[in-house]
Amino acid sequence: MKIELLIAPANKHAYIPTLWFFLINLFVLLSLLSTAATAGSREQARRMHDRLAGVPPAESVLDLMEQYIEESKAAGPHTMLDAADIAMANPAFYTVTLKNIVAPWTNRDQDIFVPLNDYIATYIGLVRDQADFRRILYDDVIYVGTNSPSYSNNSNAHYQALEAANLDLGSPTVLQARVQSDPSVIGLPTNATAGVMTTRAAARAFFFAGTNRAMFRYTVLHHLGYDLEQLKDTTRPADRIRQDISRTPGGDSRLFMNNCVGCHSGMDPFAQAFAYYQFDFNDDPDTGNIRYTDGVVEAKYSINATTFPHGFITPDDRWDNFWRDGVNKNLLAWDTNSL
Incomplete structure (x- = not known):
């Protein structure tokens, strides 16, 4: 079953808060820079470049950013965002800034220092x-x-090797879009692909052993910005909760x-979407691979x-969204008309 509506709120800003928060922070940063009483345009340009690229700008780059910032203050042809675009053209914006944003999403320890992988590269x-x-x-x-x-x-x-070569x-000549269903890549059936959730790195982290609930929990955490404790709703029916959960933990129902x-x-009906997925390995999980077996739980x-x-x-692998009603209907802004 295609997992294309696993997380589909009506409000696109609710859908991808982590990316949206990044953009909002950028706009706030630009606003602060533009109104700073003690910082001139050149200092604003330097700060902007440092925060976006994480490396000092070349003088020629700094000159152009300063020019754009000056023009933005005079309602000229360029804006603050044009100046930001110059900073984001630096390769370090991709290899450092973006990588550091998404790297913690790719592992259970939320470690920022993991190597580049297919999840990060796809982001x-x-x-x-x-x-x-x-x-x-x-x-x-x-x-x-x-x-x-x-x-x-x-x-x-x-x-x-791609990361080590710096x-x-x-550059599109270095990193290119492919399809996971290509046999020379992952080779999943097209209807079994689900973006970064079915990359090898995600499978290594979240289909590894366990019950596959981890894939749901960490996807919600990193792409909706909420952990399960914040989404708890005891008004939802319990008929889809699996057998491994005690109904009387500690003898107290x-x-x-x-x-x-x-x-x-809410989680168990969602995580049923991953019923056909496994991460296979022998002795070393770093040599394992994602496996999908259609029709086999x-x-x-x-x-x-x-x-x-x-x-x-x-x-x-039929999944259902029990959180279309209850407290999460409004909290997550689910689009109930499309389900």
């Missing part, structure tokens, strides 16, 4: 190409370098009704089935 590519950012969670898309070694579904060597990820239900009643969906035998047994 960078979509931003660089000014693509519809909603594609990051549903499309058959992946960004791959033109370097050697070529992309491998059981190794990150391709991206580590190539310009802002009130704990289940007042706590466990709050997250699992992974065994992890029935682990600890004796905890509550009358719980939900996953028959397929």
Whole structure:
């Protein structure tokens, strides 16, 4: 089942708050710079470049940014955003700034110092190409370098070599859009692709062992800006909660009704979308690969089935959004008309 509506609020700003917050922060920064009483246009240009690119600007770049800022103050042909565009043309904007934004999204420890991988590269590519950012969670898309070694579904060597070569990820001749369904890349069926959720890096982090609930939790955390504790809603029905969740934790059913239900009643129906996915490896997970088996529910969906035998047994990958009603209907601005 295509996971293209897994997260689809009506308000696009609610849909991708992490990207939107980045842009808002940029606009606030520009506003502060433009109204700073003690900073001249050249100092404003330097600060802007430092924050966006993370490296000092060349004098010629600084001159042009200063000119654009001066023109923006005089209602001239250029604006503050034009000056920002100059800073963002620096390769470090892609290899450092954007990478540092998205790197924590690609692992459970939220480590910013992980190597470049296909999740990060796809994010960078979509931003660089000014693509519809909603594609990051549903499309058959992946960004791959033109370097050697070529992309491998059981190794990150391709991206580590790309990063080690310090190539310009802002160049379309270095980082190019491909499709995950290409057999020379991941080779998933087209209807099994879901943007960064089905990249190798995401599978390595969130389809690794466990119950596949991690993919849902971290996707919501990083792309909607909320963790599960903030989305708890104990008014939702509990009929889709799996067998591995005790209905009487510690012998007290009130704990289940007042706590466990709050997250699992929404999460478990959503996470059913990933029922056919697994991350396979032998001894070393760094040599593993994402696997999708159409029509076959992974065994992890029935682990600890004796905890509550009358719980939900996953028959397929049908998913449902129980949070279209309740407190999350307005909090997440779900588009109920399209579901």
